[in-house]
Amino acid sequence: MKTKITLVLTAVSLAVLFSGCGKVPQSELEAANAAIEQAKAIGADVYVPADFVALQDSMRAVTEHVEVKKGKLFASYGTEKNQLVEITGMAAATQEKAESRKQEVKLEIETVQAEVASILAQNAELLAQAPKGKEGVAAQEAIRSENSLIETSVAEVETLVASNDLLTALDKAKAAREKSLAINTELNEVIAKYSLASKR
Structure with a gap:
């Protein structure tokens, strides 16, 4: 009888063990x-x-x-x-x-946007100093048009940030910075050449 009870208890214990595992x-x-x-x-x-x-x-x-x-x-x-x-x-x-990472991207966007705003302000000042001849007027109009496109991109960046599309916003902000820097370089070169020619 004792053996039967032991066997039953062992069987129950094993069943509980296996069901748990x-x-x-x-x-x-x-x-x-x-x-x-x-x-x-x-x-x-x-x-x-x-x-x-x-x-x-x-x-x-x-x-x-x-x-x-x-x-x-x-x-x-x-x-x-x-x-x-x-x-x-x-x-x-x-x-x-x-x-x-999202916070890092947001901060980077803010930094790039601030840089773009600063460069655009510089470009506006340089544009006022640029040559006003026939070719100069056409070049200034082209630059004004490009500046307008950059400003549109800056506004689009804000919209993308608001919709949480941060990586696209960062790419667009960087592209706007590159374009505004290219215009800045171009204006500085034109003004330098014009200034040099005027001194001759």
Whole structure:
């Protein structure tokens, strides 16, 4: 009788042990997936793409292991549970990194926009000093037209920032800076040549 009770208790203990080990870590899977989705929602795939890809790869690997073990009779998911908890933590860290990168991009946009505004102001002053001859008037009109396009780009940058399209905004701001610098260089060269010719 004692042996039968011992066998029953052993069988129950094993059943409890295997059912505990063999249960698919559904809550951990859901938590990890939710954390990854949240990271994507704030733009981690755009602002820290390498980190986000690593996160997805880790999740894919764990999910594949879980799927393989589902077909086994006495599967244990202890390792996968720990990995899923780690992935959830990685996702949170990736979110923070993405937010930090977004702030960096915003600051860079502000800096570039300020530079463009300063260069445009310089260009307006230089334009007033530029030669006024027949060719000079045509060149000034062309520059005024280009300045107008740059000002339009600056306004578009603000719209892009407002819509949270920060990387596109940064690219457009940098392009506006390059164009305004090119005009600045051109005006300085023309004025220098005109000044030199006047002294002869």
